Amino acid sequence: MADSISLRNQISTLRQSFFDEGMLDKHFVQLEELEEENPHFAEEVMTMFFRDSTKLIATVEHALQTSPYDLPQIDQYLHQLKGSSSSVGAAKVWSEINKLRALLKDGEMERFWTQFFQVKNEHDKLKENLGPYFQMLRQLDP
C-alpha cells in the first residue's frame, strides 16, 4: 500500500515535470482524458507517435544527405511531424520543428543542420523520458 502511494507520488511528480519543462502541453492532457474509455490510451498514442516520428526524422535526415535537396518534400515531412507532435502535445518538439521550417523557408541551410539536430534531440529526450513514466503507470494499473 505504501509502495503504491510512493509510486503514485513519483508518477505525479514526473508528470508535472514534463509540463513544467514545456515538454508536454494541454493536448497531452486531452489524450489522458480519453483513458476512462481506453486505459493506457495516452501510452498507445505516444507509442504510435514515436514509431511514426522516428521514421519521419530518419527520412528527413536521409533527404538532407541527398543533393540537391528536395525542399518541398522535406517541408512536407516537417509539416507532418509538426501536425502529429502538436496533436499529441509534444510541445518542445513542435516548437523546434517550427523553427526548423522557418529556416527552410528562409533558405538558411547552414543553420538548418544544427536546428535539425535540436529537433532530433528534443524528440529523443521526450521518448526517453516517457518510457519510464508509462512503465510506472503500468505498475500501478497493468
Place this chain on the structure above:
Amino acid sequence: MTDGNANGNQEGATTPLMSWNNNLKALLVDPSPACRLIGKAYLTAYGVNTEAVDNADVAIILLNMGASFNVILIDMHMREMNGAQFAMLLRSSGVQTKLLGMSAMFREREKEEFLEAGGDGFIEKPLHPSKFVPILQELDSN
C-alpha cells in the same frame, strides 16, 4: 437531441458521451497515425461510428465501394493532394457528403479554395470534442 453524461462502465462496453438523433458515421482521412488514433478515439467516445484511413486514395476507394458517411474529415495538407483537390475529386464523383477540412492552422486563401472546390467547413486540429461537437450537432439537426 440530448447530451449524454460521462458514463463509462468498467466492463468494456461504454456508453457514448453523447447521443445523437441520427446514427452518425464519420470518415477520417489523415496521414498521421497518432492523429488518426486520437480522432477516432474521440469521435467514437462521443458516439460517432468512425472509419480512419491514411490517405485520399483509400478514402476514394471506400466511397466508390459504396461506403457512406455523414461527414468526411480530411487533412488539408496531405502528400498526394490538398483539401481543395480532394474536395474537387469528391464532388466530381457525385459524392454529396459533408466535407470538413482539418488543419492546425488555416490560411484564408486555402479556405476559400477549399470552399470553392466543394468543401463545407473546417475543424481545427488536434481534434477535440469542443471543436467537433458543435459541428456534429448542426449536422445532426438536419
